[in-house]
Amino acid sequence: MKIKLERILIEFGGAITAFFAIIELVKYSLGIFLVKCLADITLPLLEDYKILHELAGLAYILALLLLVILAVISLIVGVYGFKLYSAGAKLSRETAEKWLVKTMLIAVISLFFGAFIVTAASSIALLGVLIVLAKKED
Numbered sequence: 428m429k430i431k432l433e434r435i436l437i438e439f440g441g442a443i444t445a446f447f448a449i450i451e452l453v454k455y456s457l458g459i460f461l462v463k464c465l466a467d468i469t470l471p472l473l474e475d476y477k478i479l480h481e482l483a484g485l486a487y488i489l490a491l492l493l494l495v496i497l498a499v500i501s502l503i504v505g506v507y508g509f510k511l512y513s514a515g516a517k518l519s520r521e522t523a524e525k526w527l528v529k530t531m532l533i534a535v536i537s538l539f540f541g542a543f544i545v546t547a548a549s550s551i552a553l554l555g556v557l558i559v560l561a562k563k564e565d
Contacts, residue, residue: 440555441511444533447548448505455498462490497542504533504545511552523559530556 466487473480511526534549 439512440552441508441514443508444530444545444548444552445505445508445512447544448501448508451501451542451545452498452505455494455501459491459494459498462487462494493540497540500537500540500542501545504537504542504549507533508548508552511556523556527553527556527560 466483470480470483470487473483507529511530514522514526530549530553534546534553537543537545537549
């Protein structure tokens with residue numbers, strides 16, 4: 428039994444995207460935990476140095492904010508990945524056009540915020556959608 432690469436990309440592109448989005452979500456959750464632990468250790472040590480303490484506090488808040496944004500993006504990408512996976516086997520040209528826009532948007536937003544693994548996984552799903560769109564009508 429020969430499995431074609433295009434069939435794998437079409438049917439499992441969404442699952443690949445969702446899997447890597449979950450990995451990214453775990454990574455960012457661990458990052459939030461580590462930033463919190465580091466801040467709890469270092470901020471009390473810098474209380475004597477007012478400017479450094481304020482800058483470290485600002486860096487802490489910005490790091491937490493960025494990690495939370497990345498975690499939310501990864502969660503949204505995971506949900507869309509599972510939806511694309513459930514639609515993958517019966518993906519037609521009409522539904523592929525809708526998924527093309529969503530997948531491109533996810534890839535661009537992930538790339539902008541630095542979620543490179545999610546961007547790569549979204550590109551795999553995008554390739555599967557493009558294959559469906561490029562197929563000739565039988």
